[in-house]
Every structure is written in C-alpha cells, then in structure tokens.
Amino acid sequence: MYRREITISDTEFSQFRALMRRAAGVDLPSSKKHLVSGRLNRRLRALALPSYGDYYRVVTGGGAPDEFQRMVDLLTTHETYFFREPKHFEYLAGPVLDAVPRGRALRVWSAASSSGEEAYSIAMVLMDRLGEQHPWDVFGSDISREVVDKARAGIYAMNRIDGIPRDYLGRFCLRGIGSRAGTLQVMPTLRQRVRFAQVNLNEPLAGVGEFDVVFLRNVLIYFDLPTKQQIVARIARQLRPGGWLFVGHSESLNGVSTALRQERPTVYRRIQ
Numbered sequence: 224m225y226r227r228e229i230t231i232s233d234t235e236f237s238q239f240r241a242l243m244r245r246a247a248g249v250d251l252p253s254s255k256k257h258l259v260s261g262r263l264n265r266r267l268r269a270l271a272l273p274s275y276g277d278y279y280r281v282v283t284g285g286g287a288p289d290e291f292q293r294m295v296d297l298l299t300t301h302e303t304y305f306f307r308e309p310k311h312f313e314y315l316a317g318p319v320l321d322a323v324p325r326g327r328a329l330r331v332w333s334a335a336s337s338s339g340e341e342a343y344s345i346a347m348v349l350m351d352r353l354g355e356q357h358p359w360d361v362f363g364s365d366i367s368r369e370v371v372d373k374a375r376a377g378i379y380a381m382n383r384i385d386g387i388p389r390d391y392l393g394r395f396c397l398r399g400i401g402s403r404a405g406t407l408q409v410m411p412t413l414r415q416r417v418r419f420a421q422v423n424l425n426e427p428l429a430g431v432g433e434f435d436v437v438f439l440r441n442v443l444i445y446f447d448l449p450t451k452q453q454i455v456a457r458i459a460r461q462l463r464p465g466g467w468l469f470v471g472h473s474e475s476l477n478g479v480s481t482a483l484r485q486e487r488p489t490v491y492r493r494i495q
Contacts, residue, residue, distance in 0.1 A: 229267055231260040235275040239263070242283065243298055246291075247366055248425035248450040251298070262297040266290070296367040300445070303337040306344045306386035308440065311469050314490060316348050319436060319467055328358040332434045334424065334458060335442040336363030339374025339417075340383070343409050345438065346417050347391045355412070362431065364422035374419045377409035425450070428457045435463055440489075441471035448478070455480045464495040 239259055240251045251259060263278060270290075272278050282291045306312055323329055331349065333342040342363030349359050365371050378399070384407055387396065395413050399406035422431060424442070437458055443451050455468075459482040462468060468483055468491045470476065476483060476491055483491040 231275045238279050250447045296369045303340045305340045320352050330434045331361050331436040333363040334439045338370045347395050361417045363419045366423050368421050371419050371421050377414050424454050436467045438469045443474045462493040466493045
C-alpha cells in the first residue's frame with residue numbers, strides 16, 4: 224500500500240533543533256534538516272503519527288521518557304572504530320604512560336565512547352604496557368543508552384576490527400563460533416577493567432570522578448563555541464593536575480579553554 228511521505232516543516236525542524244540543544248548541547252544546523260526528517264520518520268510510522276509536530280509533543284509531554292531517549296539516540300552521531308587516529312594511542316603508550324609512576328592507579332575516560340571501540344582500544348594499550356598487576360581502569364560514557372548497552376557486551380562484527388593490531392587480536396579478543404560466527408568479543412579479562420555508563424556532557428560531571436587521561440575526540444565539532452567552552456570546563460575539572468586531554472584531529476581548543484595547555488596538536492594537559 225502506498226504511504227504518503229511525511230515532510231518536516233521549518234517550524235518543526237526548529238523545535239527539534241532547540242530541543243536537542245537544550246537536552247544534549249548538540250547544534251543541528253539547517254543542513255541537517257533532511258537527516259532529522261529521515262531518522263525520525265521511522266518513529267512517526269511506528270507510532271502512527273501524522274506529523275513531526277505530533278511526535279515533538281510526544282517526546283516533550285513528559286509521559287514517554289523512553290521515546291525521548293530514543294529520539295536522542297537517533298539524532299546523535301555514533302561513528303567510531305578501533306584505534307581511530309592511531310597516533311593518539313602511540314602517544315598514550317609512550318609519553319603519557321612513561322610519566323605515570325609505577326604502582327600508582329591510573330584512570331582513563333573515553334568521554335564519547337559510542338559502542339565501545341575507543342574504550343577497549345585504550346584498555347588494550349594499558350594492558351599491554353602496564354599489565355594485570357598495575358591498578359588501572361577505563362571508563363566509557365555516551366549520551367546514547369543504546370550504544371552504551373552494546374559497548375558493555377563487547378561484541379563486534381569482524382568487518383569492524385581492521386584497526387586492531389594482530390598481536391592484540393590474539394591476546395585480547397575471542398572469535399565467535401556457532402551462532403556467533405562472524406563476530407569478535409573482547410576477552411573477559413579486559414572487559415572487567417572497562418566500565419560503561421550513560422553520561423550527558425551537557426550536565427554536571429562531578430559524579431564520574433577524577434581521571435589522569437580523557438579522550439574527548441570528534442565530539443566538540445557538534446557544539447557551538449559557548450557549549451564547547453562549558454563542556455571543556457566541566458571535563459577539565461575532572462582531570463587531575465597535569466592530566467592529559469585528547470581531542471580529534473579536526474578539533475582545537477584555541478579560544479575554548481585557559482585551563483589546558485597544548486602539548487602537541489590535539490593533545491592538551493591540565494595546568495597544574
């Protein structure tokens with residue numbers, strides 16, 4: 224049966240744009256109107272709603288918190304893969320870990336971990352360099368509940384693992400068999416060192432604790448300058464003095480923070 228295409232009006236797009244800014248600090252430029260329409264269209268059809276305005280009233284009415292979270296999940300980007308921007312992991316394995324006193328506990332935060340590839344990449348480096356006896360842990364967070372649940376399972380399609388060094392594949396990963404054929408799972412010994420939780424970077428972060436290293440990569444590009452400044456200020460407060468902050472290669476903290484100094488492009492340290 225033919226279904227009439229539901230179009231989103233400029234007013235409806237503006238409503239969702241303002242809602243995402245309030246809820247997640249995410250700026251959806253006018254160029255994202257088609258993306259918003261496409262991603263939310265499936266929810267309109269699932270709920271048999273005739274317009275985007277009706278869906279907006281559902282998610283803002285207070286009676287459907289799960290649908291509100293589903294909307295946030297759909298309108299946030301979760302592109303990631305293992306060992307993305309490998310120079311960062313080389314710097315973590317080298318200058319960063321070389322500066323950590325032996326025996327002192329180390330905490331690393333993957334602050335926009337998506338489905339977990341970044342957090343597990345960090346954990347592989349720490350297990351390789353520090354071993355099981357050294358006290359260390361990795362915290363992964365994301366605004367999307369759906370991808371956080373996926374990250375906890377640590378199961379990935381084989382076509383998603385190209386970035387993992389061959390040595391790490393053998394030491395830290397298990398190949399799926401039977402019904403799990405074609406997948407890989409991060410070994411339990413590594414998964415138990417990595418904790419995941421749903422965190423909105425646009426809200427107070429004191430509850431996450433303090434960290435020696437934070438990866439905040441390919442996130443700031445989605446925010447306007449005032450929101451970037453607020454988010455970086457929150458994260459800087461969770462960094463221990465002298466701690467490191469990594470941002471994406473298309474990002475910079477110029478004009479964003481005075482609490483951090485640049486060590487090298489995309490690598491910053493909290494001023495002690």
